[in-house]
Amino acid sequence: MKYISTRGDQTERGFSEILLEGLAPDGGLYLPTHYPQVDAATLARWRDLYGNGQAGGYAALAYEILSLYITDIPAADLKRLVDKTYTKAVYGTDAIVPVRRLKDGLLIEALSNGPTLAFKDMAMQLLGNLFEYELARRGEQLNILGATSGDTGSAAEYAMRGKQGVNVFMLSPYGRMSPFQQAQMFSLQDANIHNLSVEGVFDDCQDIVKAVSNDLAFKRQWKIGTVNSINWARLLAQVVYYFAGYFQVTKADSEKVSFSVPSGNFGNVCAGHVARMMGLPIAQLVVATNENDVLDEFFRTGRYRVRGSAETFETSSPSMDISKASNFERFVFDLLGRDAARTAQLFGPAIAKEGGFQLTADETARIAQYGFVSGKSTHADRLATIKATWDAHQDMIDTHTADGLKVAAEHLQPGVPMIVLETALPAKFAATIQEALGRDPIRPAALEGIEALPKRFTVMKVDAGAVKAYIEQHAK
Numbered sequence: 001m002k003y004i005s006t007r008g009d010q011t012e013r014g015f016s017e018i019l020l021e022g023l024a025p026d027g028g029l030y031l032p033t034h035y036p037q038v039d040a041a042t043l044a045r046w047r048d049l050y051g052n053g054q055a056g057g058y059a060a061l062a063y064e065i066l067s068l069y070i071t072d073i074p075a076a077d078l079k080r081l082v083d084k085t086y087t088k089a090v091y092g093t094d095a096i097v098p099v100r101r102l103k104d105g106l107l108i109e110a111l112s113n114g115p116t117l118a119f120k121d122m123a124m125q126l127l128g129n130l131f132e133y134e135l136a137r138r139g140e141q142l143n144i145l146g147a148t149s150g151d152t153g154s155a156a157e158y159a160m161r162g163k164q165g166v167n168v169f170m171l172s173p174y175g176r177m178s179p180f181q182q183a184q185m186f187s188l189q190d191a192n193i194h195n196l197s198v199e200g201v202f203d204d205c206q207d208i209v210k211a212v213s214n215d216l217a218f219k220r221q222w223k224i225g226t227v228n229s230i231n232w233a234r235l236l237a238q239v240v241y242y243f244a245g246y247f248q249v250t251k252a253d254s255e256k257v258s259f260s261v262p263s264g265n266f267g268n269v270c271a272g273h274v275a276r277m278m279g280l281p282i283a284q285l286v287v288a289t290n291e292n293d294v295l296d297e298f299f300r301t302g303r304y305r306v307r308g309s310a311e312t313f314e315t316s317s318p319s320m321d322i323s324k325a326s327n328f329e330r331f332v333f334d335l336l337g338r339d340a341a342r343t344a345q346l347f348g349p350a351i352a353k354e355g356g357f358q359l360t361a362d363e364t365a366r367i368a369q370y371g372f373v374s375g376k377s378t379h380a381d382r383l384a385t386i387k388a389t390w391d392a393h394q395d396m397i398d399t400h401t402a403d404g405l406k407v408a409a410e411h412l413q414p415g416v417p418m419i420v421l422e423t424a425l426p427a428k429f430a431a432t433i434q435e436a437l438g439r440d441p442i443r444p445a446a447l448e449g450i451e452a453l454p455k456r457f458t459v460m461k462v463d464a465g466a467v468k469a470y471i472e473q474h475a476k
């Protein structure tokens with residue numbers, strides 16, 4: 001399998017070449033030259049392999065799907081990497097992504113049982129193993145630099161901890177994360193994980209990352225990289241749980257299901273789009289946003305309008321607080337019949353000059369053929385949904401999943417099961433759970449008392465120079 005750019009660069013690259021890259025050289029995103037088609041016999045075989053969540057079933061399914069897209073890593077090596085990623089020891093169950101029923105036709109698929117209790121672990125754990133493998137093969141090192149306000153940086157740390165050839169330098173705002181978030185990140189004692197606690201706000205952290213990355217000589221000398229959500233390997237890993245969810249909910253491959261996906265950067269639901277393009281019988285892909293509704297606006301109107309920072313709200317589903325959806329270009333490329341020139345025009349000049357674009361009426365009408373619908377959810381909706389779900393089903397959901405459930409309810413179709421993707425556990429968002437339910441969230445037993453563990457972090461001034469000096473001292 002080869003990969004091309006959404007903006008017209010037709011140089012065909014192998015998976016290993018794009019694994020450690022961000023954007024394509026022309027500024028586009030990488031996509032496979034085509035989506036392998038899954039016929040009825042293959043789907044039946046995969047259903048058997050997954051076997052409703054038997055030990056090793058998820059890893060076996062993941063290997064089948066990944067090997068269609070990763071053809072430049074020897075099969076035995078890929079199998080070993082996948083087998084060591086998707087284990088009960090890491091995800092708590094053999095099913096890895098167990099589905100539970102709320103009521104007839106409405107289900108929740110748990111993507112949130114990894115080490116940081118959020119769906120990013122699903123892909124990031126594999127990425128850690130792929131990075132270690134590829135860096136060793138090349139004899140190279142990588143220094144990952146990132147900024148986090150607390151929710152997403154930990155997934156990268158837990159994926160890369162102890163990995164050969166990789167260091168992580170993660171900036172976070174000093175004193176501004178919840179005690180639980182701090183404990184999650186700062187309790188890691190691995191020598192290759194560096195928590196830099198910056199005496200400023202999250203934007204200061206991001207500015208430092210930009211400043212360091214813009215120093216191209218420094219970036220090259222110290223092999224600075226990122227693990228952002230546009231990485232194709234992350235998206236690919238996420239395709240697997242759409243199949244695993246489908247197999248748990250259906251008995252035969254003639255049945256259709258819909259998925260509702262709490263969305264921000266469009267990485268999660270874009271994997272659903274890929275699964276559907278491969279032939280998985282998905283009726284609807286429901287894009288659920290919070291108050292940051294750039295995607296909902298697009299799917300209702302065909303208008304894509306990037307928001308400024310004044311228009312980007314801090315909400316109680318913070319991992320969906322985005323001003324532009326960084327993976328979204330991949331879907332638009334497919335929607336436009338893979339017209340790279342038009343995609344380049346829309347995501348280059350149109351966004352730069354006009355802050356967005358409006359598709360034509362014909363193009364907008366085509367969205368429905370891809371199964372996409374959307375909706376938005378507010379803080380009040382989240383509180384009401386968390387409370388109603390607890391009262392009716394004694395099921396405690398987090399704020400992001402609540403957005404997904406709220407919007408899912410607006411798109412139910414008779415006879416089509418709706419699977420809401422659970423993207424985080426409530427334990428991470430105690431303040432909002434308190435507000436909704438008047439009690440503390442349930443916490444997985446393994447995380448009881450983590451606030452008391454010894455912490456390992458370094459306090460730094462808001463100073464890119466100081467961060468560079470720290471990297472020079474600690475990068476291997």
Ligand SMILES: *Cc1c(COP(=O)(O)O)cnc(C)c1O
Pocket residue numbers: 118119120151152229262263264265266267268269319320400423424
């Ligand atoms: C990252 C994240 C999302 C949004 O996923 P995208 O791939 O950015 O659309 C939703 N919920 C949680 C808990 C997340 O961490």
